[in-house]
Amino acid sequence: xxxxxxxxxxxxxxxxxxxxxxxxxxxxxxxxxxxxxxxxxxxxxxxxxxxxxxxxxxxxxxxxxxxxxxxxxxxxxxxxxxxxxxxxxxxxxxxxxxxxxxxxxxxxxxxxxxxxxxxxxxxxxxxxxxxxxxxxxxxxxxxxxxxxxxxxxxxxxxxxxxxxxxxxxxxxxxxxxxxxxxxxxxx
Amino acid sequence: xxxxxxxxxxxxxxxxxxxxxxxxxxxxxxxxxxxxxxxxxxxxxxxxxxxxxxxxxxxxxxxxxxxxxxxxxxxxxxxxxxxxxxxxxxxxxxxxxxxxxxxxxxxxxxxxxxxxxxxxxxxxxxxxxxxxxxxxxxxxxxxxxxxxxxxxxxxxxxxxxxxxxxxxxxxxxxxxxxxxxxxxxxxxxxxxxxxxxxxxxxxxxxxxxxxxxxxxxxxxxxxxxxxxxxxxxxxxxxxxxxxxxxxxxxxxxxxxxxxxxxxxxxxxxxxxxxxxxxxxxxxxxxxxxxxxxxxxxxxxxxxxxxxxxxxxxxxxxxxxxxxxxxxxxxxxxxxxxxxxxxxxxxxxxxxxxxxxxxxxxxxxxxxxxxxxxxxxxxxxxxxxxxxxxxxxxxxxxxxxxxxxxxxxxxxxxxxxxxxxxxxxxxxxxxxxxxxxxxxxxxxxxxxxxxxxxxxxxxxxxxxxxxxxxxxxxxxxxxxxxxxxxxxxxxxxxxxxxxxxxxxxxxxxxxxxxxxxxxxxxxxxxxxxxxxxxxx
Numbered sequence: 203x204x205x206x207x208x209x210x211x212x213x214x215x216x217x218x219x220x221x222x223x224x225x226x227x228x229x230x231x232x233x234x235x236x237x238x239x240x241x242x243x244x245x246x247x248x249x250x251x252x253x254x255x256x257x258x259x260x261x262x263x264x265x266x267x268x269x270x271x272x273x274x275x276x277x278x279x280x281x282x283x284x285x286x287x288x289x290x291x292x293x294x295x296x297x298x299x300x301x302x303x304x305x306x307x308x309x310x311x312x313x314x315x316x317x318x319x320x321x322x323x324x325x326x327x328x329x330x331x332x333x334x335x336x337x338x339x340x341x342x343x344x345x346x347x348x349x350x351x352x353x354x355x356x357x358x359x360x361x362x363x364x365x366x367x368x369x370x371x372x373x374x375x376x377x378x379x380x381x382x383x384x385x386x387x388x389x
Numbered sequence: 390x391x392x393x394x395x396x397x398x399x400x401x402x403x404x405x406x407x408x409x410x411x412x413x414x415x416x417x418x419x420x421x422x423x424x425x426x427x428x429x430x431x432x433x434x435x436x437x438x439x440x441x442x443x444x445x446x447x448x449x450x451x452x453x454x455x456x457x458x459x460x461x462x463x464x465x466x467x468x469x470x471x472x473x474x475x476x477x478x479x480x481x482x483x484x485x486x487x488x489x490x491x492x493x494x495x496x497x498x499x500x501x502x503x504x505x506x507x508x509x510x511x512x513x514x515x516x517x518x519x520x521x522x523x524x525x526x527x528x529x530x531x532x533x534x535x536x537x538x539x540x541x542x543x544x545x546x547x548x549x550x551x552x553x554x555x556x557x558x559x560x561x562x563x564x565x566x567x568x569x570x571x572x573x574x575x576x577x578x579x580x581x582x583x584x585x586x587x588x589x590x591x592x593x594x595x596x597x598x599x600x601x602x603x604x605x606x607x608x609x610x611x612x613x614x615x616x617x618x619x620x621x622x623x624x625x626x627x628x629x630x631x632x633x634x635x636x637x638x639x640x641x642x643x644x645x646x647x648x649x650x651x652x653x654x655x656x657x658x659x660x661x662x663x664x665x666x667x668x669x670x671x672x673x674x675x676x677x678x679x680x681x682x683x684x685x686x687x688x689x690x691x692x693x694x695x696x697x698x699x700x701x702x703x704x705x706x707x708x709x710x711x712x713x714x715x716x717x718x719x720x721x722x723x724x725x726x727x728x729x730x731x732x733x734x735x736x737x738x739x740x741x742x743x744x745x746x747x748x749x750x751x752x753x754x755x756x757x758x759x760x761x762x763x764x765x766x767x768x769x770x771x772x773x774x775x776x777x778x779x780x781x782x783x784x785x786x787x788x789x790x791x792x793x794x795x796x797x798x799x800x801x802x803x804x805x806x807x808x809x810x811x812x813x814x815x816x817x818x819x820x821x822x823x824x825x826x827x828x829x830x831x832x833x834x835x836x837x838x839x840x841x842x843x844x845x846x847x848x849x850x851x852x853x854x855x856x857x858x859x860x861x862x863x864x865x866x867x868x869x870x871x872x873x874x875x876x877x878x879x880x881x882x883x884x885x886x887x888x889x890x891x892x893x894x895x896x897x898x899x900x901x902x903x904x905x906x907x908x909x910x911x912x913x914x915x916x917x918x919x920x921x922x923x924x
Binding site for chain 1: 728729742
């Protein structure tokens with residue numbers, strides 16, 4: 203089994219925590235994991251990209267090859283389009299619906315949705331609305347993990363355990379909000 | 390033995406701790422910073438080691454040499470361009486009889502994710518004639534660090550570990566090994582091997598060349614330089630180095646045969662193994678991360694004519710990072726089919742954060758220069774380099790750490806005035822101070838604006854080596870006339886006042902320094918968060 207994921211978004215959207223949770227969950231299921239990210243300039247409102255590779259055998263490359271990703275997870279719809287050439291022919295897209303507009307030439311959002319919808323397997327999630335419903339707009343990335351959980355080769359129980367682990371120092375209330383956001387995303 | 394999920398950087402740090410490290414030094418620089426961050430955290434938690442940031446890579450390296458003199462193990466970390474700054478002590482230290490193990494870790498940045506160039510540190514190791522390890526994954530990063538210390542103490546030489554961004558900043562499981570005790574203090578015995586007076590250095594140089602022969606012998610038997618020969622397939626063979634190996638392995642399942650293959654993970658490179666590979670193939674394809682270091686040398690090594698393909702003939706891209714896709718043409722593999730093509734999209738470049746003090750500093754500088762038909766603003770390495778982009782477009786040169794000061798001085802002395810240099814607080818301490826002394830000596834008509842955000846912001850918020858409160862006295866101490874050292878607070882509400890101060894100092898026909906002091910907004914946010922968490 204080999205499952206390659208491209209995680210995308212904009213600096214500050216929680217893309218790297220998202221990657222960390224899936225990676226931790228996969229390891230709890232005894233899978234091998236490699237996760238690559240770029241720090242530095244990317245943090246300042248720029249694009250953030252992480253490659254996450256999950257397999258039951260040894261993984262050589264830190265980077266996913268073009269045309270081989272099983273899944274793109276994005277916290278932002280425009281960012282999906284930047285990486286669609288990584289997707290394998292039967293690959294999935296799970297993305298937040300809300301645009302992050304910090305550039306003057308951001309395209310019409312309906313055109314972006316239209317392009318994503320043309321691709322075979324996609325979920326466009328109202329992550330902010332669901333996160334607020336769960337109790338905090340900051341849990342949007344947990345909604346997205348929940349939404350991706352049916353496609354991921356990682357058990358939901360391991361993903362939830364990873365969520366609890368990541369927020370363990372923040373107290374029970376924060377953990378509950380994030381778990382609730384995960385569940386709302388999974389529905 | 391334990392399993393840990395670590396970044397490549399962290400794997401090096403833990404490898405060093407488990408090898409009996411006593412001291413760690415470095416200067417922050419992407420992608421190397423997380424090595425020292427790990428060591429500093431460990432040091433604060435346990436008190437077992439000394440780990441600290443330094444003014445620059447040269448001072449860091451010299452500190453590490455001192456630790457070695459005392460017989461203990463030291464590591465020094467930097468990004469590739471940092472080694473340019475540390476080159477003097479690095480090259481010279483190869484001639485010392487290193488006492489406690491001395492390991493230098495250099496993180497290269499092919500693809501320039503966060504750098505000014507793509508320089509390949511293997512050239513520096515080769516130039517200094519010291520051994521160099523190049524890991525391809527986190528486990529090797531951990532293990533090679535331990536080995537590097539052993540080699541350093543066995544041959545009494547500094548040893549380099551070369552990392553690249555992709556390894557430094559990717560995570561995987563590392564299985565840890567035995568932990569070694571730290572060395573006791575034991576001063577180097579023979580002073581003659583530690584003083585590079587010409588008469589002594591000549592002897593040390595001969596000694597080093599002798600050691601170099603040993604490194605080459607070791608390279609032939611090193612497990613990090615595995616050679617596989619497929620006697621039934623002569624058409625071509627592969628040489629990989631660094632992460633080129635991973636991308637090659639990724640593509641092997643699609644090749645109809647498994648070609649002969651040499652991987653080089655320990656330098657100096659194994660000449661005999663390269664010759665043996667060449668005897669078995671008609672063509673060698675070289676896949677290496679970085680410059681075509683091995684490829685350029687192959688012709689000099691091989692006696693027989695063998696076709697060589699790689700970066701020099703363009704079969705493998707010579708700029709940017711390697712990846713599993715861009716090495717496929719060299720292997721004769723077609724481009725993989727993708728679900729969809731990426732069309733032209735608006736980019737999302739990094740930006741100065743909302744509320745960043747640099748924005749207000751740049752607005753004031755632009756305001757102060759508005760009345761001049763010609764002027765120059767030189768800049769430096771740090772977040773404030775983002776002032777190059779619209780809507781600011783406030784700066785005109787970005788070269789290397791500290792260059793803004795001397796460049797403005799030279800421009801002013803050539804008659805290009807007014808000349809304004811902007812530099813961050815940490816970059817000023819790193820290598821702006823010496824150039825400012827030059828400007829003091831010449832009383833050059835220029836204005837230096839030190840953007841003091843009280844932190845090393847670009848690399849993730851490390852502490853500046855000297856706290857902000859001492860900046861005025863440092864500048865005054867370097868000899869700048871105190872009447873022309875002005876402090877401003879870069880806030881929107883102070884814009885008129887700040888512009889006036891800058892205008893006045895820019896008009897002054899001599900050297901002036903403006904300290905533009907306000908904490909990095911990200912750091913302010915971090916502190917607020919911490920404050921809340923503590924309540």
